[in-house]
Amino acid sequence: MGDHQTQSLWRMRLCSALRTALACIIVGCTTLYGPPQLQKYLTYSSFSYITTILIVPDATVGDVMRSCWHVIFATAQVLVSSVLTLWLVEPKNFSVGVAAAAVALSAFVVALPESTHLMSKRIAFGQFVNVYVGTVIHGAQTGVVMHPLGVASSTALGALASVVAVLFPYPRLSYYEVINSSLCFLLLFTHAVYE
Template structure:
């Protein structure tokens, strides 16, 4: 494998190594989410009620292999959370999770998605994708659990799940990536 990689032209090798680095960072971030949600402190595990959404956040945020792109993704996740969680808390408090019907849930999800997707040039596409995921989780799970859903803590749990994914991305990008010395040597 290594000998075939050394025979590649420099552009192909750089592209391949860039993809390998991105895959390494994504896998590391997913491993961090797994360790945090499975073996982390009990207080953290109680707050992160949707670890699957933490993985989704990792996939959406860590698209680039640079730390700057990840910080941009952190800002996008924060904007998405503000865009969805605060209105969801107010909406669930006003409506009451026990009163959600299938039709009402569909209308509320549709209205919230419409507001998130309104065309503006200030909100990044990653932010909109995270917000749409949060909207679906918040309202569909509230409908499913009905009166058992706390209108304040349920959206907070979704926000905590998003935050774990974002923090895992930052930590994964701060980890050193192993590089082979043969990849650093240029032929003269």
């Protein structure tokens, strides 16, 4: 009986790992071999990978769709806040100290509301760091709108890759997860009763 439970657990973990790998492959192929018009907006492919790794593991279709909503919410917060900050301070005036203060203030504003989901906070924190550190690195060449938009599009690619990975080759529905878990519990229960 322990073998069946172990096999079931390994099968679920392997499926989760393969879906995460598929999402990362989608991100990699898109950033490396996608059309040049798309590639110029995907400036932070590393954040696309982070987004997929945050969303996909052990997730069903419903979990991924909910996480995508949290990604959209976080991206909207970051776009409004960072564009306003870059417009007020101007990219040429960004130093390491200004970037640190901007990240700290932005993180405080995002973390303050208790109603904001943890996934939204994680995504927003990462996006703020990418926007402000990228502004320090590129200086006056940084676009006030295009730079945050590049971070947002990289995040959107990660979310889209997560949706595709969970749907392919068949959707991972919570219905099947509950049935699998119920069968494992039933087998364990009957084994314990008849021993």
